[in-house]
Amino acid sequence: MLDAAAILNRHGAQVPRYTSYPAAPHFGAETGRALLPAMIDCIDPEKPVSVYLHIPFCDRLCWFCGCHTKQTRRYQPVVDYVDSLLAEIATMRARIGFAPKVAALHLGGGSPSLLQSAEFARIGEALRKAFVFPADAEISVEIDPSDVSADTLEGLALLGMTRASIGVQDFDPAVQAAINRPQTFEATRDVIAALRAAGQCSINIDALYGLPLQTPERLERTIDQVISLDPERVALFGYAHVPWAKKHQTMIREEDLPGREQRLGDAARASAKLTGAGYAAIGIDHFARPGDPLAEAARTGRLHRNFQGYTTDACETLIGFGASAISRFRGGYVQNIVPTATYRQAVDSGALAAQRGYRLTRDDVIRGYMIERLMCDFRIDFAALAHGFGEVAGAPYVRECLRLAAGDRDGLVVSDEQSFAIRPEAKPFARVVASWFDAHLDGGEGRYSKAV
Ligand SMILES: C[S@@+](CC[C@H](N)C(=O)[O-])C[C@H]1O[C@@H](n2cnc3c(N)ncnc32)[C@H](O)[C@@H]1O
Ligand code: SF4
Incomplete structure (x- = not known):
């Protein structure tokens, strides 16, 4: 038996999630702008790239959220932001000088699912003008089920989505109240059914352990419900409580949070449930049906890790668009300006929005x-x-x-x-x-x- 407390005391209890190395806090201010031109020049026209679009808006604010996002009650700021995204895409395309082939496109946030079909159509059109999308390109979108309407489904179809990543977190009403995220099992089930009926798309579900008021029984019931939805993939993240960085997390009562021992036990029990239901365990926190490409990649040593977590995406270059988005090039990382208004000012004036960065040795x-x-x-x-x-x-x-x-x-x-x-x-x-x-x-x- 390993002594968890001794291990964490000895080695430090707080470490990066290693979705990049070095981790983003080590990127230097100002380095990004200086680095970007040379990094873009290194993009190999023979190799496909992956593309990330960040949508930093939500129509609700969950207290556990660690993402870079902002609640908005009006849609106009989202339309304006999409205008800026399109400007950034056009500037980047002109700067690259050719249309790179895209292996994978990911829309994350925030909640890209709050976009209306008109915005999905504009984004899809701009991307297809700037890049080449082969028929087998993977197109994934992070979805808050509470957003999804017939118009959303139409927009996702226009974009050509091949994977929907659905936020669940926990289905228990007491846990949901403690994180300000009401979401019934039935509504989630209906959204997944509608996404499946609308086309060829595989489903990922995000669930969390370590949430306030979560008991082993509540988490196990949530995992059973997740399994009953038959997703191709499940991500089971540990709740990262960082109230010094995310002020709204102070709404979560520290005394309601499970301790270290419970977190370890909960993660192990949830993982055993998922593997018992036939899922292959992938890396530290993902699960996939055995035939899924992620499980195949893990089995054959071709699994990768990027800012979205585990992936089959082996591209050397990842081009990130939007406020706070991070790009990865052969020689280093570049992160865009984080505040949305400042990001918009930069790209609307025809510039790129690089801010921080890091040149790899x-x-x-x-x-x-x-x-x-x-x-x-x-x-x-x-x-x-x-x-x-x-x-x-x-x-x-x-x-x-x-x-x-x-x-x-x-x-x-x-x-x-x-x-x-x-x-x-x-x-x-x-x-x-x-x-x-x-x-x-x-x-x-x-x-x-x-x-x-
Ligand atoms: C951008 S959100 C997902 C899409 C959509 N906004 C939603 O909430 O349904 C990405 C995922 O990050 C995870 N996440 C957010 N905040 C987190 C935190 N503080 N600790 C661990 N995971 C977190 C959640 O599982 C969430 O589903
Ligand atoms: S968890 Fe999703 S819906 Fe909730 S605030 Fe974060 S990004 Fe928005």
Whole structure:
């Protein structure tokens, strides 16, 4: 049995989620604008890219929410924002100089589902003018079921959505009251049925553990209800309570939050329920039906991790549009201006909206690869490391693995000549082990959510 308290006390309880390396708090102010032109010039015309669009609006404000979004009661600000997005897409296309092929498009937020069909149509048209969309491009959209009307379904069909990612969180009314997110099982079921009836789209459901007033029984009932909806994928995230960064989270009573032990137990029980129902466990918090491409990627070592979590998307370049969106290029990361009004001013004047950024060193690229493999496969294969970066360049990192394994007093990892691996029972601590390889962690207390 691992001693969770001792492990977290010893290694630090707050670590990044490693959806990028370095994590976004390490991007430098001002570096982004300086970096962007050279980064764009590095886009390889022969390789497909992925595209992310951020919609920072919701028609409700859930108290648990950690996303960059704002509640709006009027639709005009959304229309105006879409105007700015289209301007940014056109400027970026002109700057790139050719129309890149898109492997994957993701609309996230906020709630892209609050867009009306006219806005989905305008966005789809602008993207198809700027990029080439092959027939097999993956087009996914984050959906708050409380938004979905016949007009939304029409808009999603115009966009060509292939995957709907549905926010559920928890179906229990007491938990929903504590997070200000009423949402019945029946309404969610009907939206999923309507999305399925409208076309070829696969369904992902987001659920959370660690929410206020959540008991093991309440969470298990929610997971049973999620399973009964038969989604192709489930994401089971731990609630990240960061009230210093998200003021509305102060509406959640700290005394209602489950403790560390309950969080660990809840995650394990929910995970066992999902695998018991036939889902394959993917990385630290995803589940997929065995035939799903995500499960196939995990089985064959081709799983990746990006800002949306686990993905089959292997593109080197991710172009992010919208306030706060992050782009990833071969040589580094660039994040757009975060406040929506300032973002709009920049792109409406014909500029790009780069703000912060980070230029990757060779050391970052190798550590980023190792951290991604740990988060995806729970294992770093030394032969693959040498194949990717060369025997000589990889050698110091292999030595670092062996040194870390030798110093591991908690029984989290094993290492030999072939690999460095997280023990199966230590998988909940994958973020902690990944953080051992993070050369940028400087005890930046308070910036990250709890590791477990
Ligand atoms: C942009 S929202 C999903 C779409 C839509 N806005 C909705 O709420 O249904 C993305 C997901 O992030 C997760 N999320 C949001 N805040 C979180 C937090 N503080 N900790 C962990 N996960 C969080 C939720 O599971 C949520 O479904
Ligand atoms: S959870 Fe979704 S609907 Fe709720 S505030 Fe966050 S982004 Fe908006």
